[in-house]
Amino acid sequence: MKGKKPILVILCLLLTGCWDQHLMKNAVLVQILSFDLTPKEELLLGVSIPIIEESSGGPQSMVKSETFSASGHTPRDSRLKIDREIAGILDTSKNKLILFGERMAGTGIYSSLDVIWRDPRNSLGATLGVVEGEAVDLLNLKPKHETNVSEYIQDALTSAEENSIIPNQTIQTLASEMLDPGEDIVLPYLKMNKKKSAVIVGLALMNEKKYSGNLPPQESSLLLLLNNKKGKNARFTKQVNNEDEKEQNNFISFNVQNMKRKLKAVVKESEVSVSLKLDLKISVEEYPKGDVPKEIDRLNKLLSKELTEDAKKVITKLQQANCDAFGIGRRLIAFHPKTWEVIDKKDYFKNIKFNTVVEAEIIKHGIVR
């Protein structure tokens, strides 16, 4: 014990780690970051920070949020400006969401994200999103049922994820796909509607690192199914009749229970064709006309036909946006490296011939016929 006393003293002094302590009382946690381009082509950074208010009377304290923004040359530059404006030190280590304005996303999202990858304290679990118009406007929302705007948008995203409108992804899983020449990413596409609330309006299609198009929710779900990335539910509503006078009775709503996807890329004389086959087992959730079993064959056929056509539409839109969400290029690199070498690496996706088939089969129709 005698010889160990000095060691103990040294350890007590050194192990407290005085140099690297971050006190929570000084930190201002950022919950959402937004990136926009100002008319002067400068970067506009917006941050949403939570404010905890002791409520009068109730034991629960309210969490509200406040938004700050500043323009600068780089995200760090703008951040310094915001830092001067608020009390405490901005801390992005708990950031959950990064939003890009449409114009910003159009010029590329990779360079603004560099700082997130570079600084070890940043959270890589954050998700990305693209906003129609200016992203910072979305942070300024004052939603009524949820006082904290970041909670509000995140909950909206989570439910969209469950309904297979947007894929489940984080900034880290996106990094590889963004850098991969043979694969492109899709991001949640948000919008502020007239009632001043945020809506998820589908997917933003990215061409390499740039925003190049978007898909509405129904087509987004179909794309996720085609890409084998189904969430918990995937619901569709389709018109299957047109004789009934009452509009409602012409439609069917269903949820996808199980699915199987087959994707095969074939190269013939340096021409790439892809056969994409999707088998859906669906359960009917709403069919006001009634008696599903009687019409089951007709419905199966009709839905398969309609979904196949929709899928073709989705793929045409993808090709217009040059967004290789399926990672066909990666398959070429992996299995046909010689073809990949000679192929046009930027626009290869536009020239791929797709042979898409969707088969739908009703396996459940609830507790009535």
Place this chain on the structure above:
Amino acid sequence: MKLTANKITNKQLVFMIIQAQIGVGILSLPHDVALIAKQDAWISTIIAGVLSQAIIFVIWGLCIRFPDLSLYQILPKLLGRVVGKILILSYSLYFMVTGSLVLARYSDIIDKWILPHTPNWITMLLMLLTCIYIVSEGLTSIARFYVLVSPILMVLVVLISYSMKDANLLYLFPIGDHSIPTILNGSKEAAFSMLGFELFLFIHPYVHSSGKEKLVAITTANIIVTIFYTFMVIASIVFFEPNMDIALTPEPLLYMIKAYSFQVLERTDLFFLSLWLVIVATSIANWLLLSSMGLASLIRKKHYARFLPIVAGIYLVLALIPDQGKDFERFNQVLGPSHYIFIVIIPVLLFILSFILTKKEVVNKA
């Protein structure tokens, strides 16, 4: 020499070699290999394991001819006192430089990932104090400690496996697309991380088992390490795009698990790093042991423990010299050839010499 009190068992030998081989390199190995061999990095890693096995055979062959002598005693016996002593000195210098490079890389990673404001010498000093404490009690307690901390390797495997849910197996293809020289070049990088089995040269007389059992032990260790490394490399390749992304991330394994957070655990990388610290401590302790054993046999002292503070001081000074990534590269450039000299060439020459001079230890069965 009276060593009966300080013997280790054959099983402990396995764990000692494993801990010696797996060290600071584990974090950067996938990056270093994939930089050269791209998606074929895992082939390079397996080849590196096979190459180390070849060297292990030679080392074992040398040891089996002198079952009661460590390399520090073989050297003067085979080459005469003067040459032997020079070589002993250069061996312990070599271990000092290698060890302090490991120390420097460890504190560099801690500096980058966790404690950017803490002065590096403090993290180094803490590490050295721990290592001195591990080493000073003799081989038995070192071995026991190594066995005790080995389950940590399993935890690392589990953590990495969890991140495999976001893997893209297509990144592994096309298999074998790179030329054989490129893959071998990658093996060279991987082989540096496999070093550590040379420990056997110095501790084999203290192992309580027959020559054959010892060979089985180090071979087992090497196979386990090769599988472990290959798994880590494959995991990084399927997680990161092997051309661009992995080139941007010098510590891919850390990056992989940084992205995940669990209910009670955020920044999983910090958790990973604190486990990794133990793995680094064991390998620094090894080099500390080897270099102070060298100094002790140089002036014929029985116990090496008294040299530990001096050697640790040298480590600290050497490790404080490089302070940039570029310095590490230069360090490595110098150290690269010396690895070959000390781990491959000298043991092989000694092995051949022991036949030519027909020198063999007279085993007295007393």
